[in-house]
Amino acid sequence: MSSDLRRRLFGGSRRVGLVAVVLAAFATASAEQRTTAGVAAASEREFRADRHYLNLPIRNGAPKRKIVLLVDGSEVTSGSVELADSGADWWAYIDISRWRGHSLTLRSTGPSTPSGGLNAIEASDSIRDSDSLYREKLRPQLHFSPRRGWMNDPNGLVFYHGEYHLFFQHNPYGWSWGNMHWGHAVSRDLVHWDELGDVLAPDHLGAMFSGSAVVDHGNTSGLGAAGKDPLVLVYTAWGQPAVQCLAFSDDGRTFAKYDCNPILPNITPGNRDPRVFWHARTQRWIMVLFVEEPAGQTDGRGSSPKKHLVRLFTSRNLRNWEPAGTVNGGIGDDHFLYECPDLFELPVSGDPAQTRWILTAADGEYAIGSFEGETFVPEVSRLVGNYGSGFYAAQTFNDVPDGRRIQIGWGQMPSPGMSFNQLQLLPCELRLIRTDAGLRLARTPIRELESLRDGPDQSGSLGSFHGEIVEVRADLVPRGAELFRFDVRGAKIVYDAGSHEITINGITAPAPLVLGHQRIAVYVDRTLLEVFASDGITYVPVAFIPKPENRCVDVNVDAPDAGPLVLRVYELKSIWTP
Numbered sequence: 001m002s003s004d005l006r007r008r009l010f011g012g013s014r015r016v017g018l019v020a021v022v023l024a025a026f027a028t029a030s031a032e033q034r035t036t037a038g039v040a041a042a043s044e045r046e047f048r049a050d051r052h053y054l055n056l057p058i059r060n061g062a063p064k065r066k067i068v069l070l071v072d073g074s075e076v077t078s079g080s081v082e083l084a085d086s087g088a089d090w091w092a093y094i095d096i097s098r099w100r101g102h103s104l105t106l107r108s109t110g111p112s113t114p115s116g117g118l119n120a121i122e123a124s125d126s127i128r129d130s131d132s133l134y135r136e137k138l139r140p141q142l143h144f145s146p147r148r149g150w151m152n153d154p155n156g157l158v159f160y161h162g163e164y165h166l167f168f169q170h171n172p173y174g175w176s177w178g179n180m181h182w183g184h185a186v187s188r189d190l191v192h193w194d195e196l197g198d199v200l201a202p203d204h205l206g207a208m209f210s211g212s213a214v215v216d217h218g219n220t221s222g223l224g225a226a227g228k229d230p231l232v233l234v235y236t237a238w239g240q241p242a243v244q245c246l247a248f249s250d251d252g253r254t255f256a257k258y259d260c261n262p263i264l265p266n267i268t269p270g271n272r273d274p275r276v277f278w279h280a281r282t283q284r285w286i287m288v289l290f291v292e293e294p295a296g297q298t299d300g301r302g303s304s305p306k307k308h309l310v311r312l313f314t315s316r317n318l319r320n321w322e323p324a325g326t327v328n329g330g331i332g333d334d335h336f337l338y339e340c341p342d343l344f345e346l347p348v349s350g351d352p353a354q355t356r357w358i359l360t361a362a363d364g365e366y367a368i369g370s371f372e373g374e375t376f377v378p379e380v381s382r383l384v385g386n387y388g389s390g391f392y393a394a395q396t397f398n399d400v401p402d403g404r405r406i407q408i409g410w411g412q413m414p415s416p417g418m419s420f421n422q423l424q425l426l427p428c429e430l431r432l433i434r435t436d437a438g439l440r441l442a443r444t445p446i447r448e449l450e451s452l453r454d455g456p457d458q459s460g461s462l463g464s465f466h467g468e469i470v471e472v473r474a475d476l477v478p479r480g481a482e483l484f485r486f487d488v489r490g491a492k493i494v495y496d497a498g499s500h501e502i503t504i505n506g507i508t509a510p511a512p513l514v515l516g517h518q519r520i521a522v523y524v525d526r527t528l529l530e531v532f533a534s535d536g537i538t539y540v541p542v543a544f545i546p547k548p549e550n551r552c553v554d555v556n557v558d559a560p561d562a563g564p565l566v567l568r569v570y571e572l573k574s575i576w577t578p
């Protein structure tokens with residue numbers, strides 16, 4: 001197979017759920033071997049690609065085997081898989097529809113005993129156990145999660161051809177991190193997502209680490225077909241060395257890797273996570289890249305910590321990049337500006353004549369400053385982005401039609417016992433507002449989420465409230481040092497008007513009043529709680545699995561002369577039902 005065909009075959013993606021043409025598939029074990037127990041166990045299986053999927057039995061913690069997939073004898077990808085010899089915890093799948101009619105080989109290498117699990121792999125027109133898809137016990141109902149396998153960072157957030165695209169770090173074959181692919185989902189409203197197949201699989205340059213996506217208006221890269229503006233993905237290939245690469249598409253479905261990858265050579269061994277955007281004033285593309293350098297000192301443990309830097313690059317065509325500025329982050333365990341940087345402009349309190357640039361990175365800490373096209377100059381640094389646990393690697397969308405700055409972060413909230421793991425946090429609009437303490441980012445869940453409210457406000461009948469997925473809104477005007485207590489399906493949220501702090505299941509965060517008001521929004525899903533206070537200046541996402549039988553919401557104020565409290569309580573619909 002030509003390398004171009006190989007790239008396109010594996011780069012292609014197909015929507016699941018199209019009419020399946022039911023053809024007889026045959027799968028035969030070849031190269032069978034005998035284990036010492038005398039049970040036949042294959043080290044290689046051959047399939048004719050007449051079905052849509054290969055379903056793979058997975059047992060979490062089983063020995064990892066390298067599984068290589070060959071199409072017509074040429075290797076197209078490989079992965080490290082915890083194949084279940086018996087008793088699968090769950091089933092992963094490979095979409096083989098793009099190779100229809102070709103001959104496929106799955107080869108198992110690794111631990112010397114051949115895996116009986118290879119024999120259990122089945123070709124099918126459906127994903128195994130798909131009848132319970134999106135209805136699993138711990139499937140988040142408000143938050144995106146992958147159908148199967150592990151997910152971490154959101155990647156390539158962009159609006160293109162009428163759809164929002166969410167790519168994500170995906171391990172299609174494991175419940176834990178590994179085998180990094182780019183998964184892919186699309187949405188028309190940022191609320192309901194349709195997961196498509198993976199678009200980038202590991203290749204000879206390495207695993208597919210995080211990055212971003214741009215709409216190349218005017219086809220500056222020349223990667224689009226004549227007259228088309230391509231969607232260009234910019235990602236890290238995590239090999240030896242780690243380098244930055246491009247892939248592109250004219251339809252937002254099928255992606256090809258760029259022939260001349262990499263487009264940016266290795267700078268230092270840890271470099272990764274290219275975030276690219278168009279800078280209209282200088283008419284250039286800007287890349288912010290996470291780079292690590294030796295700090296040139298040793299710590300108390302005798303090791304040499306690394307300095308975390310954000311390096312900037314500019315380009316006229318996405319293919320050739322010139323170095324520009326550098327911004328210093330933390331050193332070693334100080335994770336300021338560590339991994340997944342993002343840089344964007346926001347108006348101050350909505351005034352487009354006054355703007356600032358925000359530089360943020362994986363843990364959400366941020367700096368506010370200026371950027372004229374070369375380097376970022378901070379005015380204030382190290383502002384706290386969230387007070388929760390599990391917010392990581394957030395990225396903002398490019399090209400949102402109405403100009404809002406919308407961010408999605410990875411929610412490090414596990415789904416134990418499920419066939420998938422982790423989720424993406426609620427899409428939030430970011431604003432820069434003036435506060436008594438100076439300029440601050442405020443984060444509010446996007447207004448589109450209101451479409452999930454299932455019926456009217458039920459705050460007047462909390463005694464009979466019985467909701468699973470819940471939104472609570474409260475607007476308090478404290479008079480003194482009241483304690484406002486909320487119990488939302490067992491999650492305990494207390495606003496202390498005396499200390500201006502909010503405590504969520506034991507996590508305390510500052511929550512100042514805004515013009516005398518404390519506005520709080522709480523969202524409870526099956527594996528987490530997201531709390532927004534002080535009009536979004538305070539944000540606290542927390543892993544939390546409510547007890548299934550507790551469907552109650554309760555609100556109490558402990559002072560008889562407490563200030564007014566306006567409450568709204570909604571039961572929410574699932575994002576998985578249209």
Ligand code: FRU
Nearest residue numbers: 153169209210272339340393
């Ligand atoms: C952040 C991160 C990125 C990297 C990716 C790999 O969570 O470590 O720096 O590109 O995850 O999955």
